[in-house]
Amino acid sequence: MSVSNRLPASERFGFGVGELTGAIGDSITVLPLVVALGLLTPASLPHLLVGFAVFQVVWGISYGVPLSVEPMKALAGLAVAGGLTHGELLAAGLLAGGVLLVAGRRGWLTTIEAAVGEPVVRGIQFAVACLLVVAAVDPVAAAPGVAGAGVALAAAVALVSRRAVALALLAVGGLWAVASGGLPQPALPAPAVFPAGPPVISIDAAEGVLAQLAMTVGNAAIATSLLLSDLYDADVSPDRLAESMGIMNLVAVPFGALPMCHGSGGLAGKHAFGARTGTANILAGAFYLGVALVADLLVSFPMALLGVLLVVVAGSLAHVAFASTDRPLFVASVGILGVATNVGIAFLAGIVWWRLGR
Numbered sequence: 001m002s003v004s005n006r007l008p009a010s011e012r013f014g015f016g017v018g019e020l021t022g023a024i025g026d027s028i029t030v031l032p033l034v035v036a037l038g039l040l041t042p043a044s045l046p047h048l049l050v051g052f053a054v055f056q057v058v059w060g061i062s063y064g065v066p067l068s069v070e071p072m073k074a075l076a077g078l079a080v081a082g083g084l085t086h087g088e089l090l091a092a093g094l095l096a097g098g099v100l101l102v103a104g105r106r107g108w109l110t111t112i113e114a115a116v117g118e119p120v121v122r123g124i125q126f127a128v129a130c131l132l133v134v135a136a137v138d139p140v141a142a143a144p145g146v147a148g149a150g151v152a153l154a155a156a157v158a159l160v161s162r163r164a165v166a167l168a169l170l171a172v173g174g175l176w177a178v179a180s181g182g183l184p185q186p187a188l189p190a191p192a193v194f195p196a197g198p199p200v201i202s203i204d205a206a207e208g209v210l211a212q213l214a215m216t217v218g219n220a221a222i223a224t225s226l227l228l229s230d231l232y233d234a235d236v237s238p239d240r241l242a243e244s245m246g247i248m249n250l251v252a253v254p255f256g257a258l259p260m261c262h263g264s265g266g267l268a269g270k271h272a273f274g275a276r277t278g279t280a281n282i283l284a285g286a287f288y289l290g291v292a293l294v295a296d297l298l299v300s301f302p303m304a305l306l307g308v309l310l311v312v313v314a315g316s317l318a319h320v321a322f323a324s325t326d327r328p329l330f331v332a333s334v335g336i337l338g339v340a341t342n343v344g345i346a347f348l349a350g351i352v353w354w355r356l357g358r
Contacts, residue, residue, distance in 0.1 A: 012064030014277035022066055022275020023283035026056075026266050030069075031291075032166045032313045033076045035173075035298060037258060039306060040135070041079055042086045042196045044256050046189035049292035051257025053285040055248050059262075060281020062244075065232045067281065068224070068266025069248075072096065072259040073317065074212040074343065077128035080310065081135040083342065084208050087200030092208040093249050093259030094199060099213060101246025104221075109238040112217050118325065120350035121214045123334025125321040127346055128211075130339045132314035136307035143304035150308035163269070166316075169309045177300035186293040195256040207344020214347055216261050220245060223264040231271050265320070330354075 030052060038045025052069055059067045072093065079089040103109060140147040150169060157168040189195070221238040228234040245261050253259060270280055325331050330353070338346035 012277055013279045013282075015279065016274070016276075018274025018276060019066075019279040020274075020283055022270040022273040022280040023287060024273065026066070026068055026270045026273075026275075026280070026284055027167065027287065030071060030266070030288075031170055032309050033071045033073065033080065034258060035170065035301065036080045036306060036310060036313075037071075037076060038295070038298060039301060039303070041089070043079075043089075043258070044189060044195050045298060046187075046292045046295040047192075047195055047256025048258045049288045049295055050189060051252045051255070051260065053288035053292065055252060055257075055260060056281045056288065057285035058248075059244065060278035060285070063234070063236065064278045065228060065234050065236075066267070066270040066275035066278065067228075068263045068270060069260055069281075069284075070220075070263040070266045072212050072216065072261050074124060074128050074215050075208050075259050077132050077317075078208050078211075078343065081128075081131035083131060084204055085200060087197055088202050088205040088208065089259065090194065090197075090253055091199035091201045092205040092212065093253040095205065095209045096212055096216070096259060097246045097249030097253065099209070099246070100216065100242045101250065104239040104242030104244075104246060107239050109217055109221050109242055112213075116214050116217065116351060117354040118218060119327040119330045120334060120347065120354050121218045122321040122325045122327075122331045123350050124211045124214050124338065124343055124347055125317050126331055126335030127338025127343050129314040129317035129321065130335055131343075132310045132317070134339070136310040136314070139303040139307035140311075143302070146302050146304035147308055150305045154308060154312060163272075166309060166312050169305060169312065173301045173305045173309070174297065176302050176305070177297045181297060181300040184294055184296040187296075188289075188293060189256070191255065193254055199253075204342070204344075207342060207347070211338075211343040211347050212259070216245065217242075219265070220261040220263050224262045224267055227264045227267050231267070232276075 034048050037043045038048060055069050075089055075092050078084045154165045157165045221241045224241055225236055225238045228236050241262055249259050321331055322328055334346050334350040
């Protein structure tokens with residue numbers, strides 16, 4: 001399968017139940033962090049959701065395959081955990097977008113990945129997972145009974161499908177919010193430039209970009225390119241994906257969107273749930289737009305349940321970090337250093353350690 005726009009629409013846009021289930025499957029990697037950001041930071045949740053809606057559709061039409069659109073997890077995790085202010089998150093997203101655009105245009109992706117080393121990337125993933133657990137402590141401690149019920153629900157759902165745990169917690173929290181505050185009047189957010197405040201350049205923002213790019217190059221560009229070839233016979237280079245991500249962030253972040261990327265996990269999730277064409281992205285876009293219309297109801301989302309949700313997301317990140325490496329001690333050391341200091345120091349120390357040990 002080629003991704004050329006010259007392909008007939010029948011090959012680029014299919015119709016079937018799999019496209020719908022695939023669209024929903026992709027939200028497993030998106031909604032937990034987006035909701036957490038909307039509740040724990042000044043970010044506007046409706047603007048975050050509209051950003052995902054727009055670019056799901058853009059890349060579905062552009063590529064004709066169910067390309068994933070996910071949060072930049074290192075940056076999102078740091079913002080949720082308090083390691084980045086909202087202004088620093090915006091600055092980091094814009095800087096990451098600029099670097100990805102230039103790197104993609106110049107064909108630097110393979111070189112960057114070789115310099116960093118995959119165990120360093122996995123260590124940063126584990127550090128972010130640990131920081132999310134730390135961020136979950138206060139909301140869980142504030143209402144341990146609600147948190148305990150959330151853990152019981154998560155354990156029960158995991159017996160059927162581990163991938164569905166986060167969605168189940170979101171669904172129950174959403175029902176709780178409706179019961180507490182009722183359904184809000186549907187409304188789209190008004191277009192605005194930096195609706196929750198301007199970007200703030202800082203050392204923390206720069207360190208966050210380094211940590212994020214370590215994950216993005218390997219997972220969102222190179223691994224996604226390989227998976228597109230394996231699952232969809234689509235020839236999309238890592239550098240082209242980097243360009244897409246660069247454009248997406250430079251355009252979307254100023255209008256209140258979360259820094260976004262592609263990702264092999266979201267792509268694999270879409271495929272596992274039946275998505276085969278760009279139609280799944282269009283349906284996903286419609287889904288996120290629908291949630292954006294009633295995003296205000298999440299103001300009443302139970303914070304203790306959000307804490308459990310953060311632990312679930314952290315567990316998923318940690319699992320990926322250790323399942324994909326043969327250097328678990330290295331990964332754990334980089335992650336612990338990231339918690340003890342910050343991810344920027346852990347990232348740079350990990351690179352030095354990796355290069356000296358080769």
